[in-house]
Amino acid sequence: MTYCLGILLPAGLVLTSDSRSNAGVDQIAQVRKMTLVTAGERVIVILSSGNLATTQAVVTTLREAAGTGDLGYDLHTAPTMFEAAKMVGAKLREIVDRDGRYVEPYGDVGASFLVGGQIGGEAPRLFQVYSAGNFIEASDRSPFLQIGETKYGKPILDRALTADMTLDQAAKLTLLSFDATMRSNLSVGLPIDMLRYEANSFSTANFVSFDRGNDYWNELRREYSDGLFAVVSRLPPPPPA
Template identity: 60%
Template sequence: MPAGTPENWIVGRAPEGETDMTYCLGILLPEGLVLASDSRTNAGVDQIATVRKLAILENPDKAVIALMSAGNLATTQTVVTTLKQAAGTGTPDRDLFLHNSMFDVAQTVGGLLRRILERDGPYVERFGDPNGTFLLAGQIRGEPPRLFQVYSAGNFVEATPRNHYLQIGETKYGKPILDRALRFDNGLARAAKLALISFDATIRSNLSVGPPIDVLCYQTDSFSTRNLIKYKNSDPYFTELKQRYSDGIQATVDAIPEPRLCPEG
């Protein structure tokens, strides 16, 4: 395997056509951040594999920076690996630890993504879509945690108290529960529970999303990733959550009166 190859790189396939059909979710809260991503990627119906989508860079007691990705796997892994290799080296336009603001980090990630697409995109397009997107989140000492969505063009938007969660990938199935039940003043544990329900809804309706699910609950000013948990499909808590949610939906539907039907004729 070549030097610098990312963890869980898929060997023996043409990465230019590999699509990271995924679901990634970031939630901004007063207490911190909840970040969750699935682990499924595919290059066709008979080429399904597991790849970690959540990458973390830590500068002890100074910064925690997380990246979650969707889109062309070669593009996103090139961005992530480049940033990991540059971390702490002082390399301009690549070393994220040089920055004192997550806004500046987002500019660096967006600029690198743009340059990689300008370099590789024309060659990749004959095989498939070269584009990739990121959820970027974290905290740098001196400012609160922040959450961004970085687009293929290199530009980005930031989460706010009014729009406090962002999604990339297969987003539509997991969105309704968040719109109904997630509030900005929720604690980390409740938000993590809702994130897992959102993933369960997505996995049930879309085969391109699958476990394990990586969930990071980052507490403001902790500069720690100790609350990073991988939920496999057989995880006892995840199993109970799925069953209780399913039973609860069924009970709610049963409790609602049925509509009056028009009489025949």
């Protein structure tokens, strides 16, 4: 499994992925699930979930096609983020058409993606590409999109995420959402890769990885659990019958 989360705010984007790849409980590896494609006033970030051979094929061939002018697949020439998401969906369909019948006997060939970023002339945008290659866009009414193991990490976002947050506030909620997921599901694991993309900066410099030894990560988990426990303790007990 995998957990990837994208948050779209007026302030920019927070794009985050875990690093665990597993086939059963005894074949576990760390992989990077975030791919950056940048050029001038263009930042395109792809987060991947699903069959690892499929996601790597999609991402690798798209990276190779960038700048070549390959019609329909060149992320450097996509005029909008909508077109970039369409390229990811089209490439996914191509790979699944090619590999599907060979992979089927062994498991699911499918994959899904979050595609976020900004292309000069547009505001930042965020899309979710389904296994079918079609896709939806985030908005101020649904400012976050998730792929992979999405349920455990959703309650804190539903409760606390608001469209007027700063990137740093959203980044804290993101890490708490990942912590909740990892506590409940072994198939999502460290390190966590997080990009805070500030609107109109066209910079991917604010990229951080959080691993087991990271002081901030450990402190965040401890302080949040202590704080939550204190909040619950202060709540009055339910009335008796």
